[in-house]
Amino acid sequence: MKLGIVGLPNVGKSTLFNAITKAGALIANYPFATIDPNVGLVNVPDPRLKVLSDMNNSKRIVPAVIEFYDIAGLVKGASKGEGLGNKFLSNIRETDAIVEVLRCFDDPNVTHVDGSVDPLRDIETIDLELVFADFDMIDKVLEKRRKMARNDKEILKEVEVLDKVRDVLASGKSARSLDLSEDEKKLLKSYQLLSSKPIIYVCNVNEEDAANDGDNNSYVSDVRKYAKNENAEVSVVSAKIEEEISHLESDEEKIEFLSMIGLEESGTDKVIRDSYRTLNLISFLTTGEMESRAWTIKAGTKAVDAAGKIHSDISRGFIKAEIVSYDDLINSGSLLSAREKGLLRMEGKDYIMKDGDVVNFRFNV
Numbered sequence: 001m002k003l004g005i006v007g008l009p010n011v012g013k014s015t016l017f018n019a020i021t022k023a024g025a026l027i028a029n030y031p032f033a034t035i036d037p038n039v040g041l042v043n044v045p046d047p048r049l050k051v052l053s054d055m056n057n058s059k060r061i062v063p064a065v066i067e068f069y070d071i072a073g074l075v076k077g078a079s080k081g082e083g084l085g086n087k088f089l090s091n092i093r094e095t096d097a098i099v100e101v102l103r104c105f106d107d108p109n110v111t112h113v114d115g116s117v118d119p120l121r122d123i124e125t126i127d128l129e130l131v132f133a134d135f136d137m138i139d140k141v142l143e144k145r146r147k148m149a150r151n152d153k154e155i156l157k158e159v160e161v162l163d164k165v166r167d168v169l170a171s172g173k174s175a176r177s178l179d180l181s182e183d184e185k186k187l188l189k190s191y192q193l194l195s196s197k198p199i200i201y202v203c204n205v206n207e208e209d210a211a212n213d214g215d216n217n218s219y220v221s222d223v224r225k226y227a228k229n230e231n232a233e234v235s236v237v238s239a240k241i242e243e244e245i246s247h248l249e250s251d252e253e254k255i256e257f258l259s260m261i262g263l264e265e266s267g268t269d270k271v272i273r274d275s276y277r278t279l280n281l282i283s284f285l286t287t288g289e290m291e292s293r294a295w296t297i298k299a300g301t302k303a304v305d306a307a308g309k310i311h312s313d314i315s316r317g318f319i320k321a322e323i324v325s326y327d328d329l330i331n332s333g334s335l336l337s338a339r340e341k342g343l344l345r346m347e348g349k350d351y352i353m354k355d356g357d358v359v360n361f362r363f364n365v
Contacts, residue, residue, distance in 0.1 A: 004095035017070035019242035104219035237267030282355035
């Protein structure tokens with residue numbers, strides 16, 4: 001999973017990225033401090049893996065991983081080449097979803113590119129640049145595809161969908177607002193439309209507002225109302241707190257620090273959880289003496305396709321999936337006990353995987 005962290009200059013984007021990945025991204029109080037995208041791999045927190053590892057004396061734990069891209073601050077006119085323009089926009093096309101960081105705190109010492117704090121204006125600025133960039137691309141593509149469609153019915157279908165998208169973009173609305181069929185979505189997939197990507201809004205607040213999840217912050221309230229209309233997730237995070245957490249060595253220190261400032265979980269964990277929900281992702285688990293591991297799949301994935309996440313040979317030679325839910329396994333105390341209780345099931349290719357399924361795939365190639 002690839003997530004692009006975006007936002008206007010100086011909203012706390014690189015500070016948050018730095019905290020999430022401990023990658024040491026350049027942080028500066030001026031626009032375009034980030035020119036090339038910084039990339040960091042982040043482990044998805046999953047306490048179930050430690051429990052499984054202890055149960056099976058696994059030699060190692062392998063969590064699922066998210067790839068975060070910290071992309072340069074966006075400004076008005078980026079779609080026309082302003083600021084870092086097209087370089088910025090091409091980097092976003094590679095991602096599965098956009099994490100849009102919004103400044104929701106007042107601080108006279110931190111410059112705002114538009115002179116004042118207004119997260120809804122920032123959302124509008126970014127959304128319009130994504131729409132403009134998509135419109136320009138679709139406009140150019142349509143010119144070529146229309147000529148090719150004269151002798152090709154499949155391309156004609158594609159042109160019809162592209163025309164529909166172009167009309168929506170021309171009205172200033174995102175491609176996300178279109179109600180498309182699954183077939184239409186497949187036709188558009190290769191275009192990687194910026195304005196069609198799911199968005200997670202991250203409200204960067206001060207320490208006090210982070211402790212109450214931004215409930216007393218008018219900026220956060222405005223973002224939540226806006227996001228509700230888009231069915232988008234909103235995470236309330238203090239980039240400064242996340243930076244402090246990133247310097248702590250042990251999990252015990254992190255838990256103690258979070259408890260001290262009135263938080264149950266870090267902002268990073270919130271963003272990752274919201275990203276999973278936005279992209280409709282779940283994790284299935286494998287465990288044994290060698291390793292306990294989490295694998296990320298889309299909700300609704302069949303057992304045979306989940307097997308392919310581990311190795312194509314397992315999918316190709318799939319026989320059965322030996323499955324027990326994580327909760328049943330833990331309550332039973334062992335795999336042997338779960339089997340004796342009849343909680344270990346044999347499932348076929350078409351079984352729909354569930355979050356927390358502990359699986360052993362049987363296959364023959």
